[in-house]
Amino acid sequence: MKEAKxxxxxxxxxxxxxxxxxxxxxxxxxxxxxxxxxPLIVNPYVSGILGPxxxxxxxxxxxxxxxxxxxxxxxxxxxxxxxxxxxxxxxEKVSRTVYExxxxxxxxxxxxxxxxxxxxxxxxxxxxxxxxLLVMSPTVLLNIIxxxxxxxGLEEFSVIAVRNVIIKAIAxxxxxxxxxxxxxxxxxxxxxxCAAYGSNLWNFLGKKxxxxxxxxxxxxxxxxxxxxLIFFSMTVATTIYTNLDMVMLGTMKNDYEAGxxxxxxxxxxxxxxxxxSLGTVLLPRVTALVNQGKMDExxxxxxxxxxxxxxxxxxxxxxxxxNAESLxxxxxxxxxxxxxxxxxxxxxxxxxxxITNITGIQMLIPLGREKVVLASEIAGAIVDLLINMIxxxxxxxLGAAIGTLIxxxxxxxxxxxxxxxxxxxxxxxxxxxxxxxxxTAGILMLLFGNCINNVIWKLLxxxxxxxxxxxxxxxxxxxxxxxxxxxxxxxx
Numbered sequence: 001m002k003e004a005k006x007x008x009x010x011x012x013x014x015x016x017x018x019x020x021x022x023x024x025x026x027x028x029x030x031x032x033x034x035x036x037x038x039p040l041i042v043n044p045y046v047s048g049i050l051g052p053x054x055x056x057x058x059x060x061x062x063x064x065x066x067x068x069x070x071x072x073x074x075x076x077x078x079x080x081x082x083x084x085x086x087x088x089x090x091x092e093k094v095s096r097t098v099y100e101x102x103x104x105x106x107x108x109x110x111x112x113x114x115x116x117x118x119x120x121x122x123x124x125x126x127x128x129x130x131x132x133l134l135v136m137s138p139t140v141l142l143n144i145i146x147x148x149x150x151x152x153g154l155e156e157f158s159v160i161a162v163r164n165v166i167i168k169a170i171a172x173x174x175x176x177x178x179x180x181x182x183x184x185x186x187x188x189x190x191x192x193x194c195a196a197y198g199s200n201l202w203n204f205l206g207k208k209x210x211x212x213x214x215x216x217x218x219x220x221x222x223x224x225x226x227x228x229l230i231f232f233s234m235t236v237a238t239t240i241y242t243n244l245d246m247v248m249l250g251t252m253k254n255d256y257e258a259g260x261x262x263x264x265x266x267x268x269x270x271x272x273x274x275x276x277s278l279g280t281v282l283l284p285r286v287t288a289l290v291n292q293g294k295m296d297e298x299x300x301x302x303x304x305x306x307x308x309x310x311x312x313x314x315x316x317x318x319x320x321x322x323n324a325e326s327l328x329x330x331x332x333x334x335x336x337x338x339x340x341x342x343x344x345x346x347x348x349x350x351x352x353x354x355i356t357n358i359t360g361i362q363m364l365i366p367l368g369r370e371k372v373v374l375a376s377e378i379a380g381a382i383v384d385l386l387i388n389m390i391x392x393x394x395x396x397x398l399g400a401a402i403g404t405l406i407x408x409x410x411x412x413x414x415x416x417x418x419x420x421x422x423x424x425x426x427x428x429x430x431x432x433x434x435x436x437x438x439x440t441a442g443i444l445m446l447l448f449g450n451c452i453n454n455v456i457w458k459l460l461x462x463x464x465x466x467x468x469x470x471x472x473x474x475x476x477x478x479x480x481x482x483x484x485x486x487x488x489x490x491x492x
Contacts, residue, residue, distance in 0.1 A: 023157075023158075024155055024157045027157035027158045027160075027161040028152075028157050028161070029273070029274055030161040030164070030165065031148075031157065031160055031161050031164050032273035032274070032276070034161075034164040034165055034168050040266070040267075040270060040331060041172055042172060042175050042176070043263075043266065043331050043332055044330070044331055044332070044333065045175075045176060045179075046175065046179055046188060047263075047332050047333055047335070047336070048333060049179060049180070049181060049182065049184070050179075050182060050185060050188065051182070051259075051335065052255065052256050052259030052260065052263075052335060052336065053255045053256060053259065054182060054185050054188075054259075055259045055262055055263075056250065056254075056255035056256065056257075056258035056259035056262060057129065057132060057185065057255055058132070058185070058188065058189050058192065059246055059258055059259065059262040060129065060246060060247070060250040060255070060258050061129055061132045061133055061136055061189065062136070062139075062192070062246075063243045063246035063247045063250070064126075064129075064133065064247060065133070065136055065137065065139045065140065066243045067243070067247075068112050068115070068116050068140050069139055069140050069143045070232075070235050070236060071108065071112045071115070072105065072108050072109045072112040072113075072140050072143065072144050073105060073108075073143050073144060073235075074104065074105065074108055074228045074229070074231070074232040074235075075227075075228050075229065075230065075231020075232035075233070075234060075235050076101055076104070076105055076149055076228060076231070077148065077149050077235070078149075078231050078234070078235075078361065078365070079101075079149075079224075079227055079228055079231040080098075080101050080149030080150065080153060081149045081152045081153045082153070082287050082365065082366070083097050083101065083153070083224075084097055084098065084149065084150055084152075084153025084154060085153045085154075085155075085287045086287060088153065088154055088155070091210075091211065091212065092212070092214065094150075094153075094154070094210070094211055095211035095212045095213065095214045096214040096220075098147070098150050098207075098211050099211075099213070099214055100220060100221050100224055101149075101224055101228070102145075102147070103221055104221060104224060104225070104228060105144045106144065108144075109140065109141065109144040112140060113137075113140065113141075116137065116140070120133050120134065125251070131186060132185070132186060132189050135186055135189050135190050135193075136189045136190065136192070136193050138193055138197070139193050139196070139197060142193070142197035142198070142200040142201060143197060143200065145200060145201070145203075145204040146197065146199075146200030146203050146204065147200075147203050147204055147207055148160060148200070148203065150207070150210065150211070151203065151210075154210060156210070159206075160199065160203060163199040163202045163203065164199045166199070167194070167195065167198040167199040167202070168195050168198075168199075170198075171191055171192075171194050171195030171198065172195065174191055174194075175188065175191050175195075178191065179191075230370055230371065230374060231370065233374050233378075234370065234373055234374045234377055236381075237374065237377035237378045237380065237381040238377050238380075238381070244381075244384060244385065244388065245261060245265075245384075245388065245400035245401075245403065245404060246258055246261060246262065246265070246400075248388050248389075248392055248400065249261055249392060249396065249397060249400055252392050252393060253392060253393070253396050253397075257396040257397045258397075259336070260336060260338045260339045260342060260396070260397045261339070261342060261396075261397035261400055261401070263328060263331075263332040263336040263339040263342075263343075264328070264339040264340075264342040264343035264346055264397070264401070265346065266331075267320070267327060267328075267331065267343060268343065268346045268347065268349065268350065271313075271316050271320065271347075271350045272349075272350060272353050272354075274312075274316070275309055275312060275313045275316070275350060275353065275354035275357070276353060276354065276357040286298055286301060286302070286362055286363075286366045287366045289301070289366075290366045290367060298366070299421065299425070302358065302362060302363050302425060303425050303428060304481065304484070305358050305362060306355065306358045306359070306425055306426070306429065307428075307429050307430075307480070307481040308481055309354040309355065309357070309358055310351065310354065310355065310429055310431075310434060311434055311474070311479075311481060311482075312354070313350050313351045313353075313354035313355075314351055314434055314435070314438050315438055315466075315467065315470055316350055317347050317348055317350050317351050317438075318438045318439065318441070318442040318445075318466070319442070319445070319463060319466055320343065320347045320350075321344055321347050321442070322442055322445055322446050322449070322462075323449070323458075323459055323462070323463075324340050324343045324344050324347070325337075325340045326449075326455050326458060326459055327343070327459070328340050328343060329455065330455050330456070330459070338397070339397070341398055342397045342398055342400075342401045345398065345401035345402055345405055346401050346404060346405065348405060349404060349405055349408045352408040352409060352411070352412045353408060355412060355426075356376070356408070356411050356412050356415050359415045359416065359422050359426075360373040360376070360415055361373075363419075363421070363422060363425075364415065364418065364419070364422075369418070369419070372414075372415065372418045372419075373415065375414060376410070376411045376414035376415045376418070377411060379410050379411070379414055380407040380408065380410045380411040381407065383403070383406055383407050383410050384403045384404060384406070384407035385403075387399070387402060387403035387406055387407075388400055388403045391403060430479050430480055430481075433474065433477045433479045434474070434479065436473070436477070437469075437470055437473035437474045437477065437479070438470060440469070440473060441465075441466050441467075441469035441470040441473060442466065444465070444466075444469055445462045445463075445465055445466040445469070446462075448461070448462050448465055449461075449462035
């Protein structure tokens with residue numbers, strides 16, 4: 001009986017952990033990280049074959065397709081998570097919500113493909129990219145039917161994490177086997193689509209486990225249109241100052257500058273995926289808390305999340321600033337040396353994006369203040385566009401990086417000034433202790449790293465030293481969140 005009871009308790013503990021925020025964060029980090037781990041693994045190999053020009057072409061086409069994808073999915077990736085989380089636990093309501101939102105996506109997808117084919121056929125500037133655009137165009141359809149937002153709203157993060165890893169592992173193997181020379185550019189474009197969105201088809205086919213087909217007469221599509229358009233506007237504004245850089249570099253400069261920016265941007269995006277995944281995980285949880293009126297719990301989770309994100313993102317920023325040259329050389333090669341200053345300018349945006357991801361997605365959106373988030377992102381997009389127009393012609397990729405950094409600063413200041421509770425939480429963060437610990441550990445890491453010649457050993461050993469020193473200094477200075485984590489570990 002005692003053994004049976006122990007086994008039963010272990011099973012309950014496992015289920016509690018599986019549904020916890022920590023577990024969901026790990027799974028969502030795998031999901032987001034897997035979206036960018038492909039470039040990290042294959043970049044050294046593919047960059048040496050295709051060169052900056054070839055990589056720039058693929059990146060340019062990817063950026064162009066991202067605009068059509070945004071038009072097709074509207075604001076569903078975030079709105080869908082919030083709406084599904086509201087009715088989680090009622091299979092019929094979840095099914096009705098999913099089908100209503102999916103129908104909107106399918107209609108927009110049809111209209112988007114019409115616009116896409118017209119654009120490809122009549123645009124003279126797209127002539128040299130036409131074949132690559134057509135080969136990579138399934139990106140739009142796979143994003144429509146992926147239903148990631150349904151799984152995240154149901155907090156089934158592990159399901160999409162496993163599928164992502166399996167599909168990407170297969171695609172990575174195919175890239176190493178199939179890509180041999182510059183003539184394989186089109187094939188590489190196709191394989192990147194399969195790697196990035198192949199699991200979306202699996203998600204769509206596996207939806208019957210979670211939803212059923214609701215009665216047609218009960219579907220209410222109209223109620224979703226206005227909220228979806230607001231979230232769509234937010235997505236458009238964000239994309240302008242994330243993908244517009246690549247598009248403007250490709251049109252105003254050349255493929256070389258686009259390739260240089262792409263090399264730095266890929267590393268930055270991997271880091272952003274790690275710091276931003278917490279906001280996605282918390283959205284369904286905090287939305288439920290707001291609906292239940294548990295505002296004290298909502299504020300407590302928000303404060304812990306924001307503090308932990310700042311501690312984590314600041315450490316990543318220091319590490320990448322110090323090791324920018326080594327990282328670019330390792331993952332892209334000597335041909336991409338011009339990407340080093342670009343990466344150093346982009347690195348501070350990791351901290352800003354981490355903060356605004358929490359203040360926007362986790363705090364303002366669950367409270368129904370998405371219009372504030374929209375205003376901040378529109379302002380950032382306008383600033384990014386103007387600065388790019390001024391700086392890109394003269395400074396190329398570096399000018400685009402400066403525009404992105406200033407745009408993220410604008411977004412941060414607007415969101416921080418938007419509500420008293422956001423400012424109060426920000427003021428409660430112990431920035432001085434975090435900054436002193438990170439900078440001190442970074443200086444010691446730099447001195448230690450200069451004594452090691454091998455790049456991989458330098459990055460590994462100096463990284464271990466940095467994080468040991470960073471954690472120790474936070475502990476010695478009795479930083480609040482560090483003490484809270486230690487108390488949680490002792491309790492467990």
